[in-house]
Amino acid sequence: MSYTLPHLPWLRSFEAAARNLSFSAAAGELHLTPAAVSLQVRSLEEYLGFQLFERLPRGVRLTDMGRAYLPSVRKAFDELSLSTAGLFGSKGDRSVTIRSTASFAQLWLAPRLNGFLDTYPEIEVRLFTAIWADALEADQADIDIRFGDGRWEGFEVEPLRKEPSIPVCSPSWLERAKDPGALAQLAQQQLIHIMGCEDLWTRWFRAAGIEDYRAAKGIQVDSSLIALELACAGSGFALVLRSFAEPHIASGRLVSPFAGELAIEQSHYLLLPEGETRPRPDVLLFREWLLETAKSA
Incomplete structure:
Protein backbone atom coordinates (compact mmCIF):
# COMPACT_ATOMS: atom_id res chain seq x y z
CA MET A 1 0.00 0.00 0.00
CA SER A 2 1.25 3.46 -0.87
CA TYR A 3 0.74 6.30 1.63
CA THR A 4 0.48 9.92 0.56
CA LEU A 5 2.05 11.70 3.52
CA PRO A 6 4.05 14.87 4.12
CA HIS A 7 7.74 14.43 4.88
CA LEU A 8 8.36 13.38 8.49
CA PRO A 9 10.80 16.29 9.23
CA TRP A 10 8.09 18.76 8.18
CA LEU A 11 5.65 17.19 10.63
CA ARG A 12 8.23 17.15 13.44
CA SER A 13 8.93 20.84 12.93
CA PHE A 14 5.21 21.63 12.88
CA GLU A 15 4.53 19.68 16.09
CA ALA A 16 7.49 21.20 17.96
CA ALA A 17 6.66 24.72 16.80
CA ALA A 18 2.98 24.26 17.73
CA ARG A 19 3.91 22.98 21.19
CA ASN A 20 6.34 25.81 21.86
CA LEU A 21 4.55 28.47 19.81
CA SER A 22 8.01 29.46 18.64
CA PHE A 23 10.18 28.50 15.69
CA SER A 24 13.29 29.34 17.73
CA ALA A 25 12.33 27.07 20.63
CA ALA A 26 11.42 24.29 18.21
CA ALA A 27 14.79 24.72 16.50
CA GLY A 28 16.63 24.30 19.79
CA GLU A 29 14.70 21.14 20.56
CA LEU A 30 15.27 19.61 17.12
CA HIS A 31 18.90 20.79 16.81
CA LEU A 32 18.10 22.88 13.75
CA THR A 33 18.26 26.55 12.94
CA PRO A 34 15.11 28.68 13.23
CA ALA A 35 15.35 29.29 9.48
CA ALA A 36 15.32 25.51 8.85
CA VAL A 37 12.24 25.04 11.04
CA SER A 38 10.49 27.93 9.30
CA LEU A 39 11.33 26.46 5.89
CA GLN A 40 10.03 22.99 6.85
CA VAL A 41 6.79 24.42 8.23
CA ARG A 42 6.37 26.54 5.11
CA SER A 43 6.96 23.44 2.97
CA LEU A 44 4.28 21.58 4.94
CA GLU A 45 1.83 24.46 4.49
CA GLU A 46 2.46 24.52 0.74
CA TYR A 47 2.01 20.74 0.58
CA LEU A 48 -1.31 20.90 2.45
CA GLY A 49 -2.51 24.07 0.78
CA PHE A 50 -3.38 25.69 4.12
CA GLN A 51 -1.65 28.10 6.46
CA LEU A 52 -0.98 26.44 9.83
CA PHE A 53 0.55 29.39 11.70
CA GLU A 54 0.05 33.11 11.92
CA ARG A 55 3.47 34.76 11.96
CA LEU A 56 3.55 37.38 14.71
CA PRO A 57 6.21 39.94 15.64
CA ARG A 58 7.09 37.70 18.57
CA GLY A 59 6.44 34.01 18.08
CA VAL A 60 3.67 32.33 16.14
CA ARG A 61 0.04 31.39 16.67
CA LEU A 62 -1.84 28.41 15.30
CA THR A 63 -4.56 29.04 12.77
CA ASP A 64 -7.86 27.19 12.98
CA MET A 65 -6.54 24.63 10.51
CA GLY A 66 -3.33 24.29 12.54
CA ARG A 67 -5.29 23.63 15.74
CA ALA A 68 -7.44 21.08 13.94
CA TYR A 69 -4.41 19.28 12.46
CA LEU A 70 -2.23 19.21 15.58
CA PRO A 71 -4.06 16.45 17.58
CA SER A 72 -3.75 14.00 14.67
CA VAL A 73 -0.05 14.72 14.25
CA ARG A 74 0.58 14.34 17.97
CA LYS A 75 -1.37 11.09 18.08
CA ALA A 76 0.63 9.71 15.16
CA PHE A 77 3.95 10.54 16.85
CA ASP A 78 2.73 9.15 20.18
CA GLU A 79 1.62 5.87 18.58
CA LEU A 80 4.91 5.53 16.69
CA SER A 81 6.86 6.20 19.89
CA LEU A 82 4.62 3.80 21.79
CA SER A 83 5.04 0.88 19.40
CA THR A 84 8.81 1.48 19.12
CA ALA A 85 9.25 1.45 22.89
CA GLY A 86 6.99 -1.57 23.25
CA LEU A 87 8.93 -3.61 20.72
CA PHE A 88 12.48 -2.39 21.12
CA GLY A 89 12.59 -0.65 24.49
CA SER A 90 13.76 2.86 25.31
CA LYS A 91 17.23 4.24 25.84
CA GLY A 92 18.38 5.69 29.14
CA ASP A 93 16.49 5.78 32.43
CA ARG A 94 13.20 3.90 32.07
CA ARG A 161 -13.45 5.80 34.73
CA LYS A 162 -17.01 6.95 35.25
CA GLU A 163 -19.09 4.91 37.65
CA PRO A 164 -21.92 5.28 40.15
CA SER A 165 -21.76 5.40 43.92
CA ILE A 166 -23.46 2.91 46.23
CA PRO A 167 -24.30 3.01 49.96
CA VAL A 168 -22.49 0.53 52.19
CA CYS A 169 -22.46 -0.35 55.87
CA SER A 170 -21.27 -3.01 58.28
CA PRO A 171 -23.36 -6.21 58.37
CA SER A 172 -24.01 -5.38 62.02
CA TRP A 173 -26.46 -2.66 60.96
CA LEU A 174 -28.63 -5.24 59.21
CA GLU A 175 -28.94 -7.11 62.49
CA ARG A 176 -29.94 -3.98 64.40
CA ALA A 177 -32.73 -3.04 61.98
CA LYS A 178 -35.83 -5.19 61.83
CA ASP A 179 -37.02 -3.95 58.44
CA PRO A 180 -35.84 -1.78 55.51
CA GLY A 181 -37.72 1.24 56.84
CA ALA A 182 -35.93 1.08 60.17
CA LEU A 183 -32.62 0.63 58.36
CA ALA A 184 -33.26 3.79 56.34
CA GLN A 185 -33.99 5.68 59.55
CA LEU A 186 -30.77 4.42 61.09
CA ALA A 187 -28.83 5.40 57.99
CA GLN A 188 -30.10 8.98 58.18
CA GLN A 189 -28.77 9.25 61.71
CA GLN A 190 -25.39 7.61 61.12
CA LEU A 191 -24.00 9.12 57.89
CA ILE A 192 -20.37 9.35 56.84
CA HIS A 193 -19.77 12.37 54.60
CA ILE A 194 -16.81 12.64 52.21
CA MET A 195 -15.61 16.21 51.80
CA GLY A 196 -16.34 17.53 48.35
CA CYS A 197 -19.26 15.11 47.94
CA GLU A 198 -21.50 16.29 50.75
CA ASP A 199 -24.61 16.53 48.57
CA LEU A 200 -24.55 12.88 47.49
CA TRP A 201 -26.50 11.61 50.49
CA THR A 202 -29.21 14.20 49.91
CA ARG A 203 -29.49 13.09 46.30
CA TRP A 204 -29.51 9.43 47.34
CA PHE A 205 -32.39 9.74 49.79
CA ARG A 206 -34.42 11.85 47.38
CA ALA A 207 -33.87 9.29 44.61
CA ALA A 208 -35.00 6.61 47.06
CA GLY A 209 -38.26 8.51 47.59
CA ILE A 210 -37.48 9.67 51.12
CA GLU A 211 -38.67 13.26 50.84
CA ASP A 212 -38.54 14.08 54.54
CA TYR A 213 -34.82 13.43 54.72
CA ARG A 214 -32.93 15.94 56.82
CA ALA A 215 -29.20 16.13 56.27
CA ALA A 216 -27.48 14.93 59.41
CA LYS A 217 -24.01 16.21 60.25
CA GLY A 218 -22.56 12.76 60.86
CA ILE A 219 -18.84 12.14 60.44
CA GLN A 220 -16.78 14.26 58.02
CA VAL A 221 -13.79 12.60 56.31
CA ASP A 222 -11.48 13.63 53.50
CA SER A 223 -11.24 10.39 51.51
CA SER A 224 -13.12 7.25 50.52
CA LEU A 225 -10.39 5.24 52.23
CA ILE A 226 -11.32 6.53 55.66
CA ALA A 227 -15.05 6.40 54.90
CA LEU A 228 -14.77 2.70 54.05
CA GLU A 229 -12.76 1.88 57.17
CA LEU A 230 -15.27 3.71 59.35
CA ALA A 231 -18.11 1.84 57.68
CA CYS A 232 -16.33 -1.49 58.21
CA ALA A 233 -15.93 -0.62 61.88
CA GLY A 234 -19.67 -0.05 62.19
CA SER A 235 -19.39 3.72 62.61
CA GLY A 236 -22.02 4.54 60.01
CA PHE A 237 -23.16 4.39 56.39
CA ALA A 238 -20.83 5.48 53.57
CA LEU A 239 -21.65 6.38 49.97
CA VAL A 240 -18.65 5.52 47.79
CA LEU A 241 -17.77 4.58 44.23
CA ARG A 242 -18.88 1.07 43.36
CA SER A 243 -15.41 -0.22 42.45
CA PHE A 244 -14.04 1.06 45.77
CA ALA A 245 -16.71 -0.82 47.72
CA GLU A 246 -16.74 -4.11 45.80
CA PRO A 247 -13.65 -5.72 47.43
CA HIS A 248 -15.02 -4.95 50.90
CA ILE A 249 -18.41 -6.40 49.97
CA ALA A 250 -16.78 -9.50 48.48
CA SER A 251 -14.80 -10.06 51.69
CA GLY A 252 -17.94 -9.71 53.83
CA ARG A 253 -16.69 -6.66 55.71
CA LEU A 254 -19.42 -4.51 54.16
CA VAL A 255 -22.86 -4.97 52.68
CA SER A 256 -24.86 -2.82 50.28
CA PRO A 257 -28.07 -2.46 52.30
CA PHE A 258 -30.20 -0.68 49.70
CA ALA A 259 -30.96 -1.49 46.09
CA GLY A 260 -29.93 0.89 43.33
CA GLU A 261 -27.00 3.12 42.47
CA LEU A 262 -26.47 6.86 42.34
CA ALA A 263 -25.13 8.30 39.10
CA ILE A 264 -22.64 11.09 39.69
CA GLU A 265 -21.24 13.72 37.36
CA GLN A 266 -17.65 13.61 38.55
Whole structure:
Protein backbone atom coordinates (compact mmCIF):
# COMPACT_ATOMS: atom_id res chain seq x y z
CA MET A 1 0.00 0.00 0.00
CA SER A 2 1.25 3.46 -0.87
CA TYR A 3 0.74 6.30 1.63
CA THR A 4 0.48 9.92 0.56
CA LEU A 5 2.05 11.70 3.52
CA PRO A 6 4.05 14.87 4.12
CA HIS A 7 7.74 14.43 4.88
CA LEU A 8 8.36 13.38 8.49
CA PRO A 9 10.80 16.29 9.23
CA TRP A 10 8.09 18.76 8.18
CA LEU A 11 5.65 17.19 10.63
CA ARG A 12 8.23 17.15 13.44
CA SER A 13 8.93 20.84 12.93
CA PHE A 14 5.21 21.63 12.88
CA GLU A 15 4.53 19.68 16.09
CA ALA A 16 7.49 21.20 17.96
CA ALA A 17 6.66 24.72 16.80
CA ALA A 18 2.98 24.26 17.73
CA ARG A 19 3.91 22.98 21.19
CA ASN A 20 6.34 25.81 21.86
CA LEU A 21 4.55 28.47 19.81
CA SER A 22 8.01 29.46 18.64
CA PHE A 23 10.18 28.50 15.69
CA SER A 24 13.29 29.34 17.73
CA ALA A 25 12.33 27.07 20.63
CA ALA A 26 11.42 24.29 18.21
CA ALA A 27 14.79 24.72 16.50
CA GLY A 28 16.63 24.30 19.79
CA GLU A 29 14.70 21.14 20.56
CA LEU A 30 15.27 19.61 17.12
CA HIS A 31 18.90 20.79 16.81
CA LEU A 32 18.10 22.88 13.75
CA THR A 33 18.26 26.55 12.94
CA PRO A 34 15.11 28.68 13.23
CA ALA A 35 15.35 29.29 9.48
CA ALA A 36 15.32 25.51 8.85
CA VAL A 37 12.24 25.04 11.04
CA SER A 38 10.49 27.93 9.30
CA LEU A 39 11.33 26.46 5.89
CA GLN A 40 10.03 22.99 6.85
CA VAL A 41 6.79 24.42 8.23
CA ARG A 42 6.37 26.54 5.11
CA SER A 43 6.96 23.44 2.97
CA LEU A 44 4.28 21.58 4.94
CA GLU A 45 1.83 24.46 4.49
CA GLU A 46 2.46 24.52 0.74
CA TYR A 47 2.01 20.74 0.58
CA LEU A 48 -1.31 20.90 2.45
CA GLY A 49 -2.51 24.07 0.78
CA PHE A 50 -3.38 25.69 4.12
CA GLN A 51 -1.65 28.10 6.46
CA LEU A 52 -0.98 26.44 9.83
CA PHE A 53 0.55 29.39 11.70
CA GLU A 54 0.05 33.11 11.92
CA ARG A 55 3.47 34.76 11.96
CA LEU A 56 3.55 37.38 14.71
CA PRO A 57 6.21 39.94 15.64
CA ARG A 58 7.09 37.70 18.57
CA GLY A 59 6.44 34.01 18.08
CA VAL A 60 3.67 32.33 16.14
CA ARG A 61 0.04 31.39 16.67
CA LEU A 62 -1.84 28.41 15.30
CA THR A 63 -4.56 29.04 12.77
CA ASP A 64 -7.86 27.19 12.98
CA MET A 65 -6.54 24.63 10.51
CA GLY A 66 -3.33 24.29 12.54
CA ARG A 67 -5.29 23.63 15.74
CA ALA A 68 -7.44 21.08 13.94
CA TYR A 69 -4.41 19.28 12.46
CA LEU A 70 -2.23 19.21 15.58
CA PRO A 71 -4.06 16.45 17.58
CA SER A 72 -3.75 14.00 14.67
CA VAL A 73 -0.05 14.72 14.25
CA ARG A 74 0.58 14.34 17.97
CA LYS A 75 -1.37 11.09 18.08
CA ALA A 76 0.63 9.71 15.16
CA PHE A 77 3.95 10.54 16.85
CA ASP A 78 2.73 9.15 20.18
CA GLU A 79 1.62 5.87 18.58
CA LEU A 80 4.91 5.53 16.69
CA SER A 81 6.86 6.20 19.89
CA LEU A 82 4.62 3.80 21.79
CA SER A 83 5.04 0.88 19.40
CA THR A 84 8.81 1.48 19.12
CA ALA A 85 9.25 1.45 22.89
CA GLY A 86 6.99 -1.57 23.25
CA LEU A 87 8.93 -3.61 20.72
CA PHE A 88 12.48 -2.39 21.12
CA GLY A 89 12.59 -0.65 24.49
CA SER A 90 13.76 2.86 25.31
CA LYS A 91 17.23 4.24 25.84
CA GLY A 92 18.38 5.69 29.14
CA ASP A 93 16.49 5.78 32.43
CA ARG A 94 13.20 3.90 32.07
CA SER A 95 10.70 5.14 34.59
CA VAL A 96 7.28 6.66 34.98
CA THR A 97 6.06 8.77 37.89
CA ILE A 98 2.36 8.66 38.68
CA ARG A 99 0.53 10.94 41.06
CA SER A 100 -2.92 9.83 42.14
CA THR A 101 -5.58 10.47 44.69
CA ALA A 102 -4.93 8.19 47.65
CA SER A 103 -8.24 6.34 47.38
CA PHE A 104 -7.85 5.53 43.70
CA ALA A 105 -4.23 4.45 44.15
CA GLN A 106 -4.95 2.04 46.99
CA LEU A 107 -8.42 0.79 46.12
CA TRP A 108 -8.25 0.57 42.32
CA LEU A 109 -4.73 1.00 40.91
CA ALA A 110 -2.62 -1.00 43.37
CA PRO A 111 -4.55 -4.28 42.91
CA ARG A 112 -4.06 -4.02 39.13
CA LEU A 113 -0.59 -2.49 38.83
CA ASN A 114 1.13 -5.87 38.69
CA GLY A 115 -0.31 -6.27 35.20
CA PHE A 116 1.87 -3.40 34.00
CA LEU A 117 4.92 -4.53 35.98
CA ASP A 118 4.69 -8.03 34.51
CA THR A 119 4.46 -6.66 30.97
CA TYR A 120 7.20 -4.05 31.34
CA PRO A 121 9.52 -5.24 34.14
CA GLU A 122 12.29 -2.94 32.94
CA ILE A 123 10.26 0.22 33.66
CA GLU A 124 10.53 1.61 37.18
CA VAL A 125 7.19 2.83 38.52
CA ARG A 126 7.08 5.64 41.06
CA LEU A 127 3.65 6.10 42.60
CA PHE A 128 2.84 8.77 45.14
CA THR A 129 -0.46 9.99 46.44
CA ALA A 130 -2.29 12.94 47.91
CA ILE A 131 -5.78 13.47 49.24
CA TRP A 132 -6.15 16.63 47.19
CA ALA A 133 -4.12 16.16 44.00
CA ASP A 134 -4.49 19.80 42.97
CA ALA A 135 -2.26 20.83 45.86
CA LEU A 136 0.87 19.36 44.25
CA GLU A 137 2.98 20.99 41.57
CA ALA A 138 2.25 19.85 38.02
CA ASP A 139 5.89 19.09 37.21
CA GLN A 140 6.24 16.50 39.98
CA ALA A 141 4.66 13.70 37.95
CA ASP A 142 4.54 12.32 34.42
CA ILE A 143 0.90 11.29 34.81
CA ASP A 144 -1.83 12.63 37.08
CA ILE A 145 -4.95 10.74 38.10
CA ARG A 146 -7.61 13.07 39.44
CA PHE A 147 -11.25 12.98 40.42
CA GLY A 148 -13.44 15.84 39.28
CA ASP A 149 -15.26 17.43 36.38
CA GLY A 150 -12.44 17.05 33.83
CA ARG A 151 -11.61 20.74 33.63
CA TRP A 152 -7.98 21.42 34.51
CA GLU A 153 -5.91 23.98 32.68
CA GLY A 154 -2.38 23.07 31.62
CA PHE A 155 -3.17 19.39 31.06
CA GLU A 156 -4.24 17.05 28.31
CA VAL A 157 -7.24 15.35 29.92
CA GLU A 158 -8.63 11.91 29.08
CA PRO A 159 -11.60 10.24 30.83
CA LEU A 160 -10.50 7.19 32.78
CA ARG A 161 -13.45 5.80 34.73
CA LYS A 162 -17.01 6.95 35.25
CA GLU A 163 -19.09 4.91 37.65
CA PRO A 164 -21.92 5.28 40.15
CA SER A 165 -21.76 5.40 43.92
CA ILE A 166 -23.46 2.91 46.23
CA PRO A 167 -24.30 3.01 49.96
CA VAL A 168 -22.49 0.53 52.19
CA CYS A 169 -22.46 -0.35 55.87
CA SER A 170 -21.27 -3.01 58.28
CA PRO A 171 -23.36 -6.21 58.37
CA SER A 172 -24.01 -5.38 62.02
CA TRP A 173 -26.46 -2.66 60.96
CA LEU A 174 -28.63 -5.24 59.21
CA GLU A 175 -28.94 -7.11 62.49
CA ARG A 176 -29.94 -3.98 64.40
CA ALA A 177 -32.73 -3.04 61.98
CA LYS A 178 -35.83 -5.19 61.83
CA ASP A 179 -37.02 -3.95 58.44
CA PRO A 180 -35.84 -1.78 55.51
CA GLY A 181 -37.72 1.24 56.84
CA ALA A 182 -35.93 1.08 60.17
CA LEU A 183 -32.62 0.63 58.36
CA ALA A 184 -33.26 3.79 56.34
CA GLN A 185 -33.99 5.68 59.55
CA LEU A 186 -30.77 4.42 61.09
CA ALA A 187 -28.83 5.40 57.99
CA GLN A 188 -30.10 8.98 58.18
CA GLN A 189 -28.77 9.25 61.71
CA GLN A 190 -25.39 7.61 61.12
CA LEU A 191 -24.00 9.12 57.89
CA ILE A 192 -20.37 9.35 56.84
CA HIS A 193 -19.77 12.37 54.60
CA ILE A 194 -16.81 12.64 52.21
CA MET A 195 -15.61 16.21 51.80
CA GLY A 196 -16.34 17.53 48.35
CA CYS A 197 -19.26 15.11 47.94
CA GLU A 198 -21.50 16.29 50.75
CA ASP A 199 -24.61 16.53 48.57
CA LEU A 200 -24.55 12.88 47.49
CA TRP A 201 -26.50 11.61 50.49
CA THR A 202 -29.21 14.20 49.91
CA ARG A 203 -29.49 13.09 46.30
CA TRP A 204 -29.51 9.43 47.34
CA PHE A 205 -32.39 9.74 49.79
CA ARG A 206 -34.42 11.85 47.38
CA ALA A 207 -33.87 9.29 44.61
CA ALA A 208 -35.00 6.61 47.06
CA GLY A 209 -38.26 8.51 47.59
CA ILE A 210 -37.48 9.67 51.12
CA GLU A 211 -38.67 13.26 50.84
CA ASP A 212 -38.54 14.08 54.54
CA TYR A 213 -34.82 13.43 54.72
CA ARG A 214 -32.93 15.94 56.82
CA ALA A 215 -29.20 16.13 56.27
CA ALA A 216 -27.48 14.93 59.41
CA LYS A 217 -24.01 16.21 60.25
CA GLY A 218 -22.56 12.76 60.86
CA ILE A 219 -18.84 12.14 60.44
CA GLN A 220 -16.78 14.26 58.02
CA VAL A 221 -13.79 12.60 56.31
CA ASP A 222 -11.48 13.63 53.50
CA SER A 223 -11.24 10.39 51.51
CA SER A 224 -13.12 7.25 50.52
CA LEU A 225 -10.39 5.24 52.23
CA ILE A 226 -11.32 6.53 55.66
CA ALA A 227 -15.05 6.40 54.90
CA LEU A 228 -14.77 2.70 54.05
CA GLU A 229 -12.76 1.88 57.17
CA LEU A 230 -15.27 3.71 59.35
CA ALA A 231 -18.11 1.84 57.68
CA CYS A 232 -16.33 -1.49 58.21
CA ALA A 233 -15.93 -0.62 61.88
CA GLY A 234 -19.67 -0.05 62.19
CA SER A 235 -19.39 3.72 62.61
CA GLY A 236 -22.02 4.54 60.01
CA PHE A 237 -23.16 4.39 56.39
CA ALA A 238 -20.83 5.48 53.57
CA LEU A 239 -21.65 6.38 49.97
CA VAL A 240 -18.65 5.52 47.79
CA LEU A 241 -17.77 4.58 44.23
CA ARG A 242 -18.88 1.07 43.36
CA SER A 243 -15.41 -0.22 42.45
CA PHE A 244 -14.04 1.06 45.77
CA ALA A 245 -16.71 -0.82 47.72
CA GLU A 246 -16.74 -4.11 45.80
CA PRO A 247 -13.65 -5.72 47.43
CA HIS A 248 -15.02 -4.95 50.90
CA ILE A 249 -18.41 -6.40 49.97
CA ALA A 250 -16.78 -9.50 48.48
CA SER A 251 -14.80 -10.06 51.69
CA GLY A 252 -17.94 -9.71 53.83
CA ARG A 253 -16.69 -6.66 55.71
CA LEU A 254 -19.42 -4.51 54.16
CA VAL A 255 -22.86 -4.97 52.68
CA SER A 256 -24.86 -2.82 50.28
CA PRO A 257 -28.07 -2.46 52.30
CA PHE A 258 -30.20 -0.68 49.70
CA ALA A 259 -30.96 -1.49 46.09
CA GLY A 260 -29.93 0.89 43.33
CA GLU A 261 -27.00 3.12 42.47
CA LEU A 262 -26.47 6.86 42.34
CA ALA A 263 -25.13 8.30 39.10
CA ILE A 264 -22.64 11.09 39.69
CA GLU A 265 -21.24 13.72 37.36
CA GLN A 266 -17.65 13.61 38.55
CA SER A 267 -15.27 10.83 37.54
CA HIS A 268 -11.60 9.89 37.37
CA TYR A 269 -9.40 11.35 34.66
CA LEU A 270 -5.90 10.75 33.35
CA LEU A 271 -3.91 13.95 32.94
CA LEU A 272 -0.70 14.58 31.01
CA PRO A 273 0.98 17.92 31.73
CA GLU A 274 1.16 20.21 28.75
CA GLY A 275 4.71 21.41 28.30
CA GLU A 276 7.58 22.01 25.98
CA THR A 277 8.24 18.31 25.42
CA ARG A 278 6.00 15.39 24.55
CA PRO A 279 5.69 12.48 27.01
CA ARG A 280 8.48 9.92 26.99
CA PRO A 281 7.75 6.50 25.44
CA ASP A 282 7.54 4.80 28.84
CA VAL A 283 4.94 7.34 29.96
CA LEU A 284 2.91 6.61 26.83
CA LEU A 285 3.15 2.89 27.53
CA PHE A 286 1.73 3.38 31.01
CA ARG A 287 -1.01 5.66 29.71
CA GLU A 288 -2.01 3.08 27.12
CA TRP A 289 -2.02 0.29 29.71
CA LEU A 290 -4.03 2.35 32.20
CA LEU A 291 -6.69 3.35 29.65
CA GLU A 292 -7.08 -0.23 28.43
CA THR A 293 -7.24 -1.60 31.98
CA ALA A 294 -9.85 0.95 33.00
CA LYS A 295 -11.91 0.14 29.92
CA SER A 296 -11.97 -3.58 30.66
CA ALA A 297 -12.37 -3.35 34.45
